[in-house]
Amino acid sequence: MPELPEVETVRRGLEPAMTGAVLDRVEQRRKDLRFAFPERFAERLQGRRVTALGRRAKYLLADLDSGEVLVMHLGMTGRFTVERPGDAPSAPGDFHHAAGGNAVHDHVVFHLSNGFRITYNDARRFGFMALVERAGLEEHPLFRHVGIEPLGNALDGATLARLFAGRSAPLKAALLDQRLVAGLGNIYVCEALHRAGLSPSRAAGTLARKDGGPTARAERLATVIRDVLEEAVAAGGSTLRDYVHTDGSLGYFQHAFRVYDREGEPCPAPGCRGIVRRLVQSGRSTFFCGVCQR
DNA sequence: AAGAACTCCTGTTGGC
DNA sequence: TGCCAACAGGAGTTCT
Numbered sequence: 001m002p003e004l005p006e007v008e009t010v011r012r013g014l015e016p017a018m019t020g021a022v023l024d025r026v027e028q029r030r031k032d033l034r035f036a037f038p039e040r041f042a043e044r045l046q047g048r049r050v051t052a053l054g055r056r057a058k059y060l061l062a063d064l065d066s067g068e069v070l071v072m073h074l075g076m077t078g079r080f081t082v083e084r085p086g087d088a089p090s091a092p093g094d095f096h097h098a099a100g101g102n103a104v105h106d107h108v109v110f111h112l113s114n115g116f117r118i119t120y121n122d123a124r125r126f127g128f129m130a131l132v133e134r135a136g137l138e139e140h141p142l143f144r145h146v147g148i149e150p151l152g153n154a155l156d157g158a159t160l161a162r163l164f165a166g167r168s169a170p171l172k173a174a175l176l177d178q179r180l181v182a183g184l185g186n187i188y189v190c191e192a193l194h195r196a197g198l199s200p201s202r203a204a205g206t207l208a209r210k211d212g213g214p215t216a217r218a219e220r221l222a223t224v225i226r227d228v229l230e231e232a233v234a235a236g237g238s239t240l241r242d243y244v245h246t247d248g249s250l251g252y253f254q255h256a257f258r259v260y261d262r263e264g265e266p267c268p269a270p271g272c273r274g275i276v277r278r279l280v281q282s283g284r285s286t287f288f289c290g291v292c293q294r
Numbered sequence: 295a296a297g298a299a300c301t302c303c304t305g306t307t308g309g310c
Numbered sequence: 311t312g313c314c315a316a317c318a319g320g321a322g323t324t325c326t
Contacts, residue, residue, distance in 0.1 A: 003319060034302070034321090058320080076320055077304080105304085124303045126320060169297060178321075185319055241306075241318065260319095282298050285317085299325070307317080 002074045004150065004183030005232035006243050006251065007058045010080055013246030014118065015053045017082045018062060022049045022113035029107050034075060034128040044131060045070065045110075057146050057182030061137075069134050071142060075126025081119045082246040123242070147182040150225050151233075155181065157219030164218070165208035171221075172281045174204035181225070187238060187260045188228055190287045194259045194269070195224035199293045200279070200286045231256065259287040267292060 002010065026042040038044065048064040055061060062070040072078075079101060101121040108120040108129070120127075132140050147163070148154040163180045164171075174180060175189040184192070193200050198217060207218040214222075237243060237251035240261070244250055254261075258268045259276045267274035267289035274291030 006319075073320085075303095076318070102305090122303095123305065124318090124320095126302070167296080173297075176320090187319060238319080243319070283300085284320095297326090299323105301321100301323080305318090307315100309315090310313090 002058065002078070002237070002243050003185035003188050004058060004229055005188070005235075005253065006237035007060060007074065007183075008055055008233050009237040009251060010074070010246060011053055011055045011060055013082060014060070014080055017112065017114070017116040017118060017246075018050045018053050018110075020050065020114075021116065022047065023064075023110055024113050025111040027109040027111075029109075033107060033122060033125045034073075035130075037129060038131045041129070041131070044068070056143065057149070057178060058185075059142070063134060067134055068131050069137055071130040071132055072120075073127050073129075075122060075124065075128070077124040077242040078120065078122040078127030079242060079244060080246050081121065081248065083117045083119070084115055085117055086115050118246075145179045147178055147180045150181050150183055150229055155222050155226060157214035157222045160222050161208040161214035161218040162212060164204035165212050167204040169204050170201045170281060171198055171204050171207075172200035172286050175225075176284075183229070184225070186284055186286075187240075187257070188225075188232065190260045191228045191258060192221065192225045194288060194293060195228060196221040197269075197292055197294065199290075200281060200288050202294070259289065262287060 023045045026045045028037055028042045031037060048066050050062050051065055052063040058073060060072040064070060105121045105123045106119050107122055110118040130142060137143055148159065164174055167174055171193060172189060175184050198221060207215055207221065209215055232238060232253040235251060235253035235256065236245060238253040239250040240254055262276045263278040265276050267276055269289065269292045272289060272292040274289040276287055276289055279286045
């Protein structure tokens with residue numbers, strides 16, 4: 001799925017079209033995605049104005065003037081497309097499907113008062129949408145256990161050490177755990193661990209000192225997590241298979257990958273003679289260099 | 295109780 | 311070229 005940089009890029013693509021607009025009409029074309037849609041989903045949205053479009057972890061949050069929040073998660077293959085049918089140049093076919101989506105997976109279409117049409121397409125249907133009262137959002141089951149935002153002010157070595165203290169799980173698993181740090185996925189965990197020179201198999205607890213304080217490794221890891229996410233957001237995310245921007249264009253951070261999907265290539269770390277290897281941890285591929293990541 | 299495996303679903307890719 | 315197994319950016323649930 002879209003990880004934090006991809007979700008943030010999608011948010012920035014949707015924001016100018018959605019914020020301030022009224023959801024004139026909502027087409028819900030099936031009863032469920034990963035989960036069932038909320039009761040009376042379309043009716044509860046129609047006529048409501050979007051007052052803000054935010055993000056928490058990998059969730060998009062559209063604030064409505066009803067006091068509810070439309071919560072949207074892209075799962076692995078969810079994508080939003082913004083179109084202005086009225087302005088469409090006479091291109092053969094529309095770019096939405098030219099960009100790779102198949103219309104049979106267009107599950108929700110939002111028709112906005114400003115003329116924009118926003119389509120949610122999701123081949124694997126691992127994404128979902130929910131409606132949650134804004135007042136209780138942070139206590140809602142979807143968000144109650146969501147960890148810290150890595151690009152906020154809460155991520156530093158001391159916080160990582162506190163979150164990881166006493167854990168025997170490998171760093172790879174700990175960083176993927178959304179209850180600890182929210183927004184990282186397989187790609188950016190691999191990239192951050194390589195930048196930090198840390199083995200994905202190292203026990204997470206080894207980043208905390210005996211007194212619970214941060215080690216130099218914890219400080220380093222916190223720094224590179226922010227770096228890699230910030231760089232990826234600036235690049236518009238990474239396009240591998242499914243992910244595209246809301247206008248159909250591609251992210252380009254994939255060209256900056258140091259280890260992800262680079263099995264067999266030389267380790268790009270300065271002076272390192274290692275080869276990027278692939279390892280499976282809890283069923284997911286991990287790419288790393290066994291020489292410079294310890 | 296933490297950690298790992300299994301599960302949802304479809305599409306693509308690589309090996310033969 | 312066709313066929314089939316493996317794999318894919320997530321994460322809730324269920325096991326051990």
